[in-house]
Amino acid sequence: MLFPAAAAAQGHYNIVYIMTDDHTAQMMSCYDNRFVETPNLDRIAADGVKFVNSYVANSLSGPSRACMLTGKHSHKNGFTNNEHGVFDGSQQTMPKLMQKAGYQTAIIGKWHLVSTPTGFDYYNILPAQGDYYNPNFINMDGTETREKGYVTNIVTDKAIDWMEHKRDKSKPFILFVHHKACHRAWLPELKYLREYEDKTFALPENFYDDYEGRDAAKTAEMQIGKHMDIVYDTKMYTPGSKTFLTDNYLNMIGRLDSRSRAEYDYFYDSLALDFNSRHLTGKALDEFKYQRYMRDYAKVVKSLDDNVGRMLDYLKQSGLLDSTLVVYTSDQGFYMGEHGWFDKRFMYEESLNTPLVMRLPKGFNARGDINEMVQNIDYAPTFLQLAGAPVPADIQGVSLLPLLQGKHPKNWRKSIYYHYYEYPAEHAVKRHYGVRSSDGYKLIHFYNDINKWELYNLNTDPHEMHNIYGQPGTEKITARLMKELVRLQKQYDDQDALKFNAK
Incomplete structure (x- = not known):
């Protein structure tokens, strides 16, 4: 059954999906205005919706992208980690299903899934992590071309060029615009070398965390x-x-x-x-x-925000804006000094959260903050349903279209499941899985070469400084979360994780 707006459109809504790398909500002013201003990103939220409880299933670049493309958790799509992962392009993916629904599909920018992209009518991608300056791009014939300029500008140039000159304008499209920004090592566009040099960023209050109990x-x-x-x-x-x-x-x-x-x-x-x-x-x-x-990261964000503005302006000038769902998100969050850290990976809030804002096409009237818990496995069924395409039963995410219509389904999820696998590897973050509930509690199990549980009450400890697992008075909440964890592991068929619960 199609939602009314999707049914009326009969698959004629376009989708522009803009995804960055390691852009965290703290560095996006519609979420947090302490550090930077992002007026163009904020335009998307101001003209549409901002998800305030948006999460990833695995806080790592390649696995997060695989979750988005398949609508499935890492253990189901097979791409669990960057170190040894190669995405199986022969499997069912959302772009392939969009093609079947009559959509043109294109991806420009960062791919980071090792294998050759499948399910795309057009691609022009960065090899591996790509470069900020004068980057190479892999063409569809397998050759590489070196482009002159700054990567964030080039990706946007190529995306606009595809929409203007390369697509069949008689058909709807889904365009994936995948930026390298804001990935390490935060090399700024030269015109912004001196930006933020007069700003002193406040230290997070837990910058000197001693990690007691963790x-x-x-x-x-x-x-x-x-x-x-x-x-x-x-x-x-x-x-x-x-x-x-x-x-x-x-x-x-x-x-x-x-x-x-x-x-x-x-x-x-x-x-x-x-x-x-x-x-x-x-x-x-x-x-x-x-x-x-902080200064170099902020400079990279400034160029990114400029280019989001260019994309929005193009869509408006070309008459596409009202018929296009514009999505902006990142592959995960990032630590900006919280706990003294940079990078991501942990199930703690800063890296579990990812920004998600959408400018909605005509027919969807939701505006402002959306509080329901959403996850990056939800993007695939959302796009399919918007296109009027059936959502296969094995997709594990749920469509966000009811939320975009301003509805608040009573049976919406009350928790999300997370599983991180890449250990031993760079940054030495232990393997772990866990559950995060909508009422502000989180249970995490670190496993494999370690067997430690952590429990947090985010209502009283939002920075996750105090592991209360095993403390007197936490028995009921622990039992409730453990039950929910097992329920989700069974729902998503994470059999390997189930085996570790009792260890």
């Missing part, structure tokens, strides 16, 4: 002070510098032409000279790294 957090390798590379991450390079990631850094900025490289070096070399003269140690060094991280 054994997995103690062994993770993502502390800004201890694990952030002084050259690769903060660009404090001087000739002769040698850190673990120095060569990677030099290769990335080595893609700049001589004139651009001189401009880049002039800016960062002066910072490095000053840094080296100060001989910082301890907390002073930690906080220096934090400020450099």
Whole structure:
């Protein structure tokens, strides 16, 4: 059964799905205005809806993308981790189903699933992580072309060009615009080198977290002070510098032409000279790294926001805006110094959450905040239902169309399930799974080479500093969450996780 708006459209709504990498809600001003202003991203929310309880199923780039494409959790789509994963392109995917529904499908930008894209009428993708400066793109014939410019601008140029010149304008389309931004190592567009340099970002109140009662957090390798590379991450390079990631850094900025490289070096070399003269140690060094991280990340976001504005302007000028669902999200959240960290992976709120805003086409009248719990496995059934296509029974997400119509179904989910697999690997985050309830409780099980449970009451401990698992008075909530965890594992058929519950 189709929803009225979808039925009336008979599959003629277009979809522009814009996804960034590692863009966290803290750095998007419609969610949090402490750090940056993102006026164009905020336009999407102002003209449509903002999901305030939006989550991922696995906080890692490749797996998150696989969940989006299939509408299934990682254990069902087979892409559980970046280290050893190769996406099985022969399986059922949402783009393939959209093709069957008469849609043109295209993806431009970051793919990051190792295998060749399938289910797309057109693709032009970045190899692996891609580069910020003068990036290579993989063409549909397998060749690579080096493009001149800044990657965020180029991805947008290519997306607009496809809509304007390459598609069949008699057919509806779904276009995936996948940016490299805001991925490490946060290399800014040259025109924004000096942006935010006069801003001092406030330290998160738990920047100096000691991880008491959280054994997995103690062994993770993502502390800004201890694990952030002084050259690769903060660009404090001087000739002769040698850190673990120095060569990677030099290769990335080595893609700049001589004139651009001189401009880049002039800016960062002066910072490095000053840094080296100060001989910082301890907390002073930690906080220096934090400020450099925040400034460079914010610069990358500024270019991203510019390009979201360009996309919205094109859609309006071309007459497509009212017939197009515009979705903006990220592949997961990110730590901006909370718990002293950068990166993601953990089921804690900053990386479990992902921003999600949508500008709705005519026929969908919801506006403002949507409070229901949603997850990235929901995008596939949403797009299929909007297209008037059937949603296969094995898709595990649920369509968001009722929410976009302003409805609040009484039987909407009251919890979400999460499972992270990539260990041992970079950042050393232990394998874990868990349940997060709509009433503000979370139960996590770290397993494999560790057997630790964590329980949080987010209503009284929003920063997840106090693991209350096993404490007197928590027996009822623990039993309730354990029951819900098992129910979700059975619902999603995560048999391997079920085996670890009793261990």
